[in-house]
Amino acid sequence: MWGDEPQLKILRERIKLLLKIHHADLAPVKRHASQGELLMHQGDPATSLMLLTSGKVAIQIRLLELKPHTLAVVEAEELLGEMGLFGTGSHSADVRVVEGPAELVEVSGDNFLKTLLFDVDLAMEMLSLVSQRCKSSNMVIGLLLDGIAAAYRGDTAQMAAIANAIRPLDYCLSLASDRLVELGKSRA
Known part of the structure; x- marks a missing residue:
């Protein structure tokens, strides 16, 4: 489901460019996560956005069943956390490393949203990505x-x-x- 959106390649390149151009404002942090590590927890506040640069993660949701349901398994270079950042302010799913170690670039959600003010095209691409993911779902x-x-x-x-x-x-x-x-x- 995720990873096949037509605008995703453009968005990935734009985010990399944004990280370079606005490096000081965004203050990206490189993260390493081992296999099995939980990167985002369903229900927790969405405070950052991550770009997965290597490894694979599972997007999992827990509702009534004790065992989580895997919605998608995605690999680099995938954007993580944007739905919570633009939506309710909390993560709607768990994100767990299933093939690692994983490498990520993490950016504060506040810094990212402030930076979007300077790049309307990127903001529109982000909205398009979220919309496409909702349509697919x-x-x-x-x-x-x-x-x-x-x-x-x-x-x-x-x-x-x-x-x-x-x-x-x-x-x-x-x-x-x-x-x-x-x-x-x-x-x-």
């Missing part, structure tokens, strides 16, 4: 809801078609649609 959620409806009807052909539609969009969530297919088969 909405599509996957809609397909999962269609899958639940198909499972309720016992329509295994529709459930299989939905699982196939989700697979290229998001590998991690495609596992949930595969479970729906299995559920439908067991009902038949």
Whole structure:
């Protein structure tokens, strides 16, 4: 799901350029994180933005189940923490290093937001990125809801078609649609 947005490559380059141009104002800090380390905790205040420069992280959400659900696994060069920074002010998911060690560049959220005032194009690209991620999530959620409806009807052909539609969009969530297919088969 994440990492395939068309504007992401441009955004990555703009952020690197922004870090160079506004280095003194942003005061970026290089961080190293070992495998298994939690970089962001769901519900905690979003106080920084990170650029993953090496390694892989999992974006995980915990709701009612004890075990977290993995929404995405992303690798360098991925932006982390922007949703909490621009949204509610808190992280909506955990971000954990799953293949490390990971290297990151961390910037204070306040410094980043102040710097955006000087680069309207970057601000628009950030909004576009967040919007694209929301659209992609909405599509996957809609397909999962269609899958639940198909499972309720016992329509295994529709459930299989939905699982196939989700697979290229998001590998991690495609596992949930595969479970729906299995559920439908067991009902038949």
